[in-house]
Amino acid sequence: MVTQKSPYPYWFVLPAAIVFTVLFLVPTFASFWFSLTRWDLFSTQFIGLENYAQFLREPFLIQGTINTLIFAFATSATKTVIGLLLAVLLTSGIWAQGFLRTVVFFPVLVSTIGIGITFAALMHPTNGVINVALASIGLPGPGWLTDPVLALYSVIIVDLWKGVGLATLIYIAGLATISQDYYEAARMDGATRTQMFFRVTVPLVRPATVTVVTLSLIGGLRSFDLIWAMTRGGPGFSSDVLASVIYKQYQAGFYGLSTAGNVILFALIGLIILPLTVWFNRREVDL
Amino acid sequence: MTRRQLYTGIVSLALASVIFILPFVFIFLTAVKSKQDASRLIFSWPVEWQFWENFLQVLQTRNYLLLLAYFNSTVITVFAVTLLVLFGAMVGYVLQRRPSPWNKVIYGFVLAGLMIPPAVVPTIWVLQSIGLFKTITGMIFIQVAYGLAFSVLLFRSFIATIPRDLDEAALIDGATPLQIFFRVILPLLKPVTVTVIVVQSISIFNDFTNPLYYLPGRENVTVQLTLYNFQGQFQTQFNLLFMNILLVTIPPLIIYIFFNRQIVAGMTAGAVKG
Numbered sequence: 138m139v140t141q142k143s144p145y146p147y148w149f150v151l152p153a154a155i156v157f158t159v160l161f162l163v164p165t166f167a168s169f170w171f172s173l174t175r176w177d178l179f180s181t182q183f184i185g186l187e188n189y190a191q192f193l194r195e196p197f198l199i200q201g202t203i204n205t206l207i208f209a210f211a212t213s214a215t216k217t218v219i220g221l222l223l224a225v226l227l228t229s230g231i232w233a234q235g236f237l238r239t240v241v242f243f244p245v246l247v248s249t250i251g252i253g254i255t256f257a258a259l260m261h262p263t264n265g266v267i268n269v270a271l272a273s274i275g276l277p278g279p280g281w282l283t284d285p286v287l288a289l290y291s292v293i294i295v296d297l298w299k300g301v302g303l304a305t306l307i308y309i310a311g312l313a314t315i316s317q318d319y320y321e322a323a324r325m326d327g328a329t330r331t332q333m334f335f336r337v338t339v340p341l342v343r344p345a346t347v348t349v350v351t352l353s354l355i356g357g358l359r360s361f362d363l364i365w366a367m368t369r370g371g372p373g374f375s376s377d378v379l380a381s382v383i384y385k386q387y388q389a390g391f392y393g394l395s396t397a398g399n400v401i402l403f404a405l406i407g408l409i410i411l412p413l414t415v416w417f418n419r420r421e422v423d424l
Numbered sequence: 425m426t427r428r429q430l431y432t433g434i435v436s437l438a439l440a441s442v443i444f445i446l447p448f449v450f451i452f453l454t455a456v457k458s459k460q461d462a463s464r465l466i467f468s469w470p471v472e473w474q475f476w477e478n479f480l481q482v483l484q485t486r487n488y489l490l491l492l493a494y495f496n497s498t499v500i501t502v503f504a505v506t507l508l509v510l511f512g513a514m515v516g517y518v519l520q521r522r523p524s525p526w527n528k529v530i531y532g533f534v535l536a537g538l539m540i541p542p543a544v545v546p547t548i549w550v551l552q553s554i555g556l557f558k559t560i561t562g563m564i565f566i567q568v569a570y571g572l573a574f575s576v577l578l579f580r581s582f583i584a585t586i587p588r589d590l591d592e593a594a595l596i597d598g599a600t601p602l603q604i605f606f607r608v609i610l611p612l613l614k615p616v617t618v619t620v621i622v623v624q625s626i627s628i629f630n631d632f633t634n635p636l637y638y639l640p641g642r643e644n645v646t647v648q649l650t651l652y653n654f655q656g657q658f659q660t661q662f663n664l665l666f667m668n669i670l671l672v673t674i675p676p677l678i679i680y681i682f683f684n685r686q687i688v689a690g691m692t693a694g695a696v697k698g
Contacts, residue, residue, distance in 0.1 A: 144591060144601050145522040150530070153511035153572055160569035161537060164550050168543035176545075232425060232433025239684070240444045246676040246687070248630050250651050251669040255451055258662065264465040266450065298443070303691060310692035359541045362632045366652070380633075383544065387637070392545045399543045406539055 165403075172397035177390060188397035197374035201382040202401065204289055208364075208378055209357030209409075212296045216353045217346065219297070220304025225338065227305065228312050238309070242302035249299065253366025256295045257282060285375035288368050292376055296363055300356070304349045311345025312338070347417045351410060358406050379405070451673065454666040462663035478667040485657075489642075490650055490668070497647040499560060501628045504567035508624050509617055511568065512575025513583075517609060519576065520583045521591070537573030544637050551638060563639050563646075567628050575620050578693055582616035583609070615686075622683045623690035626676050647672055 172188055174181040192198045227238050244252065259266045260281035268278025281291040319337045328336065339346075361380035364370065370377035370385065377385075379402045386395035446467075454462050455478060457470040483490055519527055547566070548557055556562030586609065594604045610617075632648040639646060645653070651668055658665040680687060 142601075143522060144595050144604055145518045146601050147518065147522075147526075149514040149518045149601075149605070153515045153576075156507075156511070156565055156569050157533065157537065157572055159550065159554070160547065160566055161542065162533070164543045164546035165536075165540060167546040167549070171546055171549075226432070226436065229429065229432070230425065231429045231436060233437050234433065237433075237436055237440055239680075240440050243677070243680065244444065245691075246626055246630075246680055248632075248648060248651065248669070248672045248676075250632050250648050250655075251451075251672050252447075254651070254655055254665065254669060255447055258454075258465050259447065259450065261465055266465070266467045269466060306688060307692050310688075355539055366632075366655070380541070384636075387545055396543060396545050399541065399545070402541050403543075406541065410539060 168396050168399050168403075171393060172400045174393045176393040176396070181393075184393070188394045189401070191394060192397060192401060197377065198382060198398075200374050201370075201377040201379055201398075202405075204376065205358055205378040205380075205402070205405065207289065208293060208296075208360060209354055211290075211293045212300065212357045212360075213350055213353040215293075215297050216301050216304040217349050219301050220349055221308050221339075221342065221346070223301065223305040224308030224312055225334065228309055238305075241305055244299045245302045245306075247299075249362040250366045252295065252299050253363050256298075257367050260291060282368055283372060285372045288372060288376040292364050292367050295367065296357075296360065299363070300353065304353065307349050307352075308342060308345050311342045311348075315341045351413065351417075354413070355406060355410060358402065358409070448673075451666050451669050454662055455670045456667075457663045459661055459663055462666065463660065465662065474663070478663050479671075482664050482667045482671065485654070485664070489645060490647075490671070492643075493645045493647045493650040496560060496644060497629055500563050500567065500646065501625050503564045504571070504628055505621055505624050507564070507568045508571050508575045509620055511572060512620060513579045513610060513613055513617070514605065515572075515576045516579030516583050517605060520580045521588070534573045534576055537570070538577075542570060542634075548637065558639060558641055558644060560639075560644060563635060563644075566634055566638055567631070570634070571624050571628070575624065578616055578620055578690065579613065581693070582613060586612055615689075618683065619686040619690040619693075622679060622686045626679060626687075629675060 171181065173183060173185060175184050175187075176182075192202070223241060227234055227241070231237075260268075262268060262278070262280040262283050265278075265281070267281070271278040279287055282288050315338070319341065320333060323333045323337055359380060360378060361384065364376060364378055364381055365384070368376045370381040379398055383395050383398040383402070386392075386398060450467055453467070453470060454465075456473050456475045458472055458474055461468075461471045515530070519530055551557035551562050551566075556565065590608055590612075591604050594608045599607070630648065631646075632652065635644075635646040635649050636652070639649070651672055654665055654668050658668075
């Protein structure tokens with residue numbers, strides 16, 4: 138043996154590391170500095186925490202932050218619950234099961250902008266298919282996207298429609314790993330279907346739940362394109378989230394403020410996801 | 425199949441048709457209608473079918489902008505996915521095969537890459553200073569940087585299933601590290617490679633936010649950006665707007681038909697074991 142060089146040289150990592158460092162790590166670290174400045178890409182002026190102060194002061198920036206949390210928690214919770222129920226339904230051997238799985242999953246793969254435009258048309262207050270259908274059975278349809286109270290929730294419903302297929306798919310994979318013996322044993326002990334669901338399925342499908350909750354929370358907090366395609370954050374600022382605030386401030390040329398929004402979003406994700414991950418890991422199931 | 429399973433299936437299918445299929449039927453019907461017919465936004469059979477007229481008109485809009493967009497999106501997707509496969513496999517390989525204190529650091533970065541939203545304006549600042557802002561090349565590298573974490577994770581867990589004996593046998597035969605990787609390991613990674621290609625292609629092709637920030641301007645337009653721009657322009661021509669949506673929806677549909685097993689594998693990775 139002439140050399141003891143490893144057959145797994147570290148330079149294999151190098152090309153990836155360069156791209157990742159230059160285009161992801163450098164901007165991320167730089168954002169902490171730029172968020173403390175008034176910045177127009179040519180010159181920066183240090184203004185301390187002024188940008189952050191503005192986020193706590195301006196009503197539309199506060200609303201954007203609150204909306205981000207509402208959007209993330211509402212979409213994550215509904216995707217988790219409905220995703221699990223759909224997965225149980227679609228693994229119970231019902232007729233047309235395979236086709237139904239495809240139908241539920243397909244929206245995940247479709248352009249978010251296309252879906253946003255389509256639903257904006259379906260939710261049109263007077264001519265939209267949804268309100269026309271409601272009117273035909275005598276119900277007054279609301280202004281789904283034009284009512285400031287409702288707009289954010291209408292987008293949440295569409296996000297659920299588009300994303301629940303992924304949660305369902307992850308749960309179907311999780312359910313497949315649960316041994317039938319547990320259900321057999323539960324049935325012998327005289328457990329009802331409801332008891333089996335809560336005592337066997339829910340605890341044993343936990344790894345999938347962790348994945349669904351984490352993925353959908355991160356995705357929800359960062360969500361931008363669907364909201365932008367459907368409402369542009371409107372009416373007013375009623376459906377603005379941090380990601381759309383970041384874009385609007387960028388367009389307006391307030392680069393420092395926009396970057397502060399980025400740092401806040403980053404902090405928000407960290408503050409929510411890290412404790413959640415620790416909590417998920419601590420509560421391993423004992424069987 | 426019991427009678428109960430049959431009835432539940434029929435009811436589920438009826439509900440799924442209304443909730444999930446109807447919006448797609450709406451896209452299709454509106455896309456083939458005439459201008460006046462489509463502007464009413466109602467769910468109805470087209471008064472007259474104008475599939476070809478609308479199709480050609482959308483293509484010709486703004487001097488064949490959509491064709492340029494398809495070309496750009498394809499170039500970005502093909503190059504970015506190629507690099508993602510190569511880089512992802514190389515990092516995953518070293519990470520899995522060579523335990524060292526550095527691995528923890530790399531894992532930290534991988535998790536950061538999955539979680540942290542990119543800081544957009546500072547990224548534009550970096551791109552400008554290296555001359556890649558508003559360029560297709562810049563967009564390709566951005567997609568590589570953002571997709572790397574996911575690729576590394578998929579490759580790493582797959583490489584764990586390939587026995588080390590193979591590398592050692594090749595090493596004894598005098599193969600260099602590069603030869604071992606490209607001749608022995610990479611060919612065995614085919615299943616996970618297909619998964620990475622399919623999942624990343626769809627996500628890059630459908631990406632809207634990143635081109636919006638990093639590729640402003642007409643000549644570098646992507647498919648999702650044209651759709652977004654047409655939304656403003658076609659406000660009175662819903663038939664053309666929906667024809668555009670239809671054209672953007674078809675590539676993922678075709679990919680799904682051929683690769684649905686790989687898509688499922690990629691999207692559920694990690695669901696089974698934390």
